Amino acid sequence: MKAIVLNNVEDNYNLSIQDVQKPVANAGEVVVKLKAAALNRRDVMIASGNYPGTEVPKIIGSDGAGEVVSIGNDVTDVSVGAKVIINPGLNWGNNPNVKSAAFTILGMPVDGTFAEFIKIPAENVYPKPQHLSWEEAAALPLSGLTGYRALITKGNVQANENVFIPGAGGGVATYLIQFAKALNANVYVSSSQQEKIDCALKLGAQSGVNYKDADWETKLLDQSQGMDLTIDSVGGESFKSFINIGKLGSRIVSFGATRGPVPNLLLPTMTLKEITLLGSTMGSPNDFKNMIDLVEQHQIKPVIGSRYNLEETPEALKALTHGENFGKIVIRISE
Numbered sequence: 001m002k003a004i005v006l007n008n009v010e011d012n013y014n015l016s017i018q019d020v021q022k023p024v025a026n027a028g029e030v031v032v033k034l035k036a037a038a039l040n041r042r043d044v045m046i047a048s049g050n051y052p053g054t055e056v057p058k059i060i061g062s063d064g065a066g067e068v069v070s071i072g073n074d075v076t077d078v079s080v081g082a083k084v085i086i087n088p089g090l091n092w093g094n095n096p097n098v099k100s101a102a103f104t105i106l107g108m109p110v111d112g113t114f115a116e117f118i119k120i121p122a123e124n125v126y127p128k129p130q131h132l133s134w135e136e137a138a139a140l141p142l143s144g145l146t147g148y149r150a151l152i153t154k155g156n157v158q159a160n161e162n163v164f165i166p167g168a169g170g171g172v173a174t175y176l177i178q179f180a181k182a183l184n185a186n187v188y189v190s191s192s193q194q195e196k197i198d199c200a201l202k203l204g205a206q207s208g209v210n211y212k213d214a215d216w217e218t219k220l221l222d223q224s225q226g227m228d229l230t231i232d233s234v235g236g237e238s239f240k241s242f243i244n245i246g247k248l249g250s251r252i253v254s255f256g257a258t259r260g261p262v263p264n265l266l267l268p269t270m271t272l273k274e275i276t277l278l279g280s281t282m283g284s285p286n287d288f289k290n291m292i293d294l295v296e297q298h299q300i301k302p303v304i305g306s307r308y309n310l311e312e313t314p315e316a317l318k319a320l321t322h323g324e325n326f327g328k329i330v331i332r333i334s335e
C-alpha cells in the first residue's frame with residue numbers, strides 16, 4: 001500500500017510516499033481502508049523534528065475515516081463494510097479525569113493515517129456520522145475531541161456565558177466556536193486576519209479582534225464586559241491578557257502553547273480575581289462518544305480550509321505551518 005513515511009528527524013519534513021506492507025488485523029483489531037485523513041499541528045511538530053519520542057521510519061497522521069475491510073478473530077461489535085471514524089487516542093485507561101501513563105496518539109509511535117490502510121483497536125472505531133462526507137468525518141477526530149473536552153468536560157461551558165477563543169483560524173478553534181454556539185454561549189474570537197474573523201462570525205461568533213492590534217484587549221473588554229471562560233492553545237505572551245479579560249471567578253482552560261511558554265504570569269491578578277486554570281489533553285473514549293453525539297444532534301459540519309492528495313502531504317504540512325487556512329486541512333486518500 002502507499003503511505004507517507006517520516007524517514008528521519010534530522011532534516012525538516014523528510015517525508016516520502018512509499019510502498020509499504022499492508023497491515024493485518026490481530027486479535028481485537030480492525031483494518032480500515034482510509035478514504036480521507038486530516039492534519040493537526042502535532043503532525044507539523046513531528047515532521048519538523050520537534051516532537052519528543054519521535055521514532056523513524058514511521059507512517060504519521062492521527063485523523064482519518066474509512067471503511068472496515070477486515071477484523072481480528074475476537075472482534076464482535078464491528079463488521080466488515082462498516083463506515084467508521086477513528087478515535088486517535090490509544091490506551092486512555094479507566095479514569096475519565098486523566099489519561100493513563102500508557103496513553104499514546106495514533107501517528108507516533110504507532111503508525112498513523114497518512115496511508116491507504118491502517119490497523120487499529122476495534123474499540124477506537126465509531127460509526128461515521130451520516131450527515132458528514134468522508135472528508136468532513138476525517139477532519140473531526142483529534143480537534144473535535146480536544147475541543148469537546150476543553151470546552152465542555154473541563155470548561156463546563158454554560159448557556160449565555162461569554163467564551164473567548166483566541167486564534168480563530170486554528171483547527172481546534174473552529175470546533176470550539178461551533179460547539180460553544182450550539183450550547184448557546186456568547187462567542188468572542190481573536191485572529192491575525194480580518195478574513196478569519198469574518199469566517200468566525202459566519203460560524204456564529206458574536207465579535208472578534210485582531211490580536212496584532214496593540215489595543216485588542218481593551219477592544220475585547222469593550223465588546224464583551226469580560227469573559228467567563230477562555231479556551232486557550234496559544235500560551236506565550238498573550239496569556240497574561242486572558243487573565244486581564246477574565247471576569248471575577250472566571251475559568252481558563254489551556255490545551256496547548258503554540259507561542260511557547262508563558263512569561264511573567266500575573267499570579268497576583270489571577271489570585272485576586274479567583275480565576276481557575278485547568279489543563280486539558282485530547283479526551284477520553286467517553287468524551288469522543290459525547291463529541292460525536294453533539295455533532296450529530298446539532299448537525300455540525302467541520303470547516304475544511306483546503307484539500308490535498310496523499311502524495312501532496314508534505315506541501316499540506318507546510319501550508320499548516322504558515323497558518324494559511326481557516327479550519328482543517330484534509331488529505332484525500334481513496335474514492
Ligand SMILES: NC(=O)c1ccc[n+]([C@@H]2O[C@H](COP(=O)([O-])OP(=O)(O)OC[C@H]3O[C@@H](n4cnc5c(N)ncnc54)[C@H](OP(=O)(O)O)[C@@H]3O)[C@@H](O)[C@H]2O)c1
Nearest residue numbers: 041146167168169170171172191192233256257258281282
Ligand atoms: N493538548 C492536546 O490534546 C492538543 C490537541 C490538539 C492541539 N493541541 C495544541 O493546540 C494548539 C492549536 O492546535 P491546532 O491544531 O488548532 O493548531 P493550528 O490549526 O495550527 O492553529 C493555531 C492557531 O494559533 C493562532 N495563533 C498563533 N499565534 C497567536 C497569538 N499570538 N494569539 C492568538 N492566536 C494565535 C493562529 O490563529 P489565526 O490563524 O487565527 O491567527 C493559528 O491558526 C497547538 O499548539 C497544538 O499543539 C493540543
